[in-house]
Amino acid sequence: MSSSSDDAIKQCMADAGFPDWKPAPDLPTVGGATLTDWRYGIHDLTRAKRSGYHPDPEQQAAYEAALASDESMNADQDTLRGCASQTDGTGASVRQSPLVSQISGSSYQQSTETAAAKKVFALWSACMKAKGYIYREPLDASDHFSTGSDQISEAEKQTAVADVECRDQYHVEKTWFEAEAAIQQKAIAGHLDDLKRQKAAIKSAVAKARSQEAVR
Template sequence: MTIRRIFIVSAATASLALLMAGCGQHEANDSEVVTAGGTAKSEAATPKVLTENWPPSVPSAGLTKGMALPLEKYMVSYADEIAVQQARDVAEIACMRRYGFVNWRTEDLGTSPPPADNASNMPRRYGLTVLAEAQKYGYRVPGSGRESTPPPEQDVPNAGKVLQGAEASGEARSFNGKELPEGGCSGEVKRKVGSLDTELVERLSGESFERSQQIPAVKAAMARWSGCMNARGYDVNTVWDASDLTSTNAPTASSKEIKIATAEVECKEKTGLVKVWFTEESAIQRQLIADQKSLLDRAQKRSKSTLDAAPAIHP
């Protein structure tokens, strides 16, 4: 049996890859870079945060409604990731403005929230679990927010040198006679704003997910689910096989895809697969926590320290 993982790549994952994708951009022309004797009106020094359609801390619908695995208490939330990224952006903007880029800004944050609040991805950890979504979207993730619209890329002279502290001949040491921080403004941001320590908890979460699929009770429940699907005309052995019966490359779900997705969720409900799986994985995670508690507590403390300091980062 092929074991698959369906995790959000967050602060761990989806989450920070999207957030970090948009380094600061500058919308203005070259004349807006302040030089000796020059002035310019600056824009907002704090990135905008949009909170519409952010995922709940625990699933609010479907077969995983109200479910939270034990390791989730050690995970960082989407809001945590946004808070740290906001602090990074504020620090970056402040640094760039010190060197004359008075209209430097970063992307709005929170515009494309993930379907889950943390890297456990509970809404889809065990495949599809919300019948209404399956009936409307098939295997696709419903659009949960506005698409991120990054500022247009501009060819701003010297911005890269100040941001990264690099030039063709090596690392740039100064700009317009003013010494640059090591690694440019990006290096300054890394030193000024800490990071979220998620590696261990996410590794353990992946381990529990894979181990859970080998538990006899889960295998038996999966077999019952497979029998239910076979009775409906779908020859599949595991929940990971169902989506392979239809193409998901089209922009919208076909009627065939919706029928298969609907059958998958209905058979999960009929056989109790999700409840069994969640129960068995929870037991695995409790043991993992007991075995790794000191390291998990240490990582959580480091993340908390970063989060506590984030609001203190000012323009």
């Protein structure tokens, strides 16, 4: 939610008899620090040694503390929904282009089917097998430990370390990224006019939001 929307809802809630209402706090990052972390899986050996595939414990603690401090729902829910509905549209809505989201989603799936990705995945799989782990593709290893448990086992740490070592040996992220980038570049070229129109709409929304902030 934008700060302008937060301010509008806060004023509405105050007018409705909830002067102490506060918007939800910004939550700290948990897990990957870059898009590559989230998109292609773990590649930080230090993190793997410390917490396996789990988020860094300090990051997780900070996230949970921020979540616990969220008082935004401590108010009459009908009133809050009414204020949110009332202020919806008073601030500019700035979201990612639908076409960008579509290209991003489809390119990821297509990239896993490219010859380059399949080759490097096979090399990674053979490397993992030599270390005693049987997985077909890189994300299979992390998925194996995605059970919802907060406990970080030694087996998970050891698997994650082997995973990163095999990734580094065969440059998995670089190969995967380059394969996907080529797919995205082709898609961008094929939808250039639509992307330009959506970019202009987003720039207009940003300008509108900034002008609204300036008069507050």
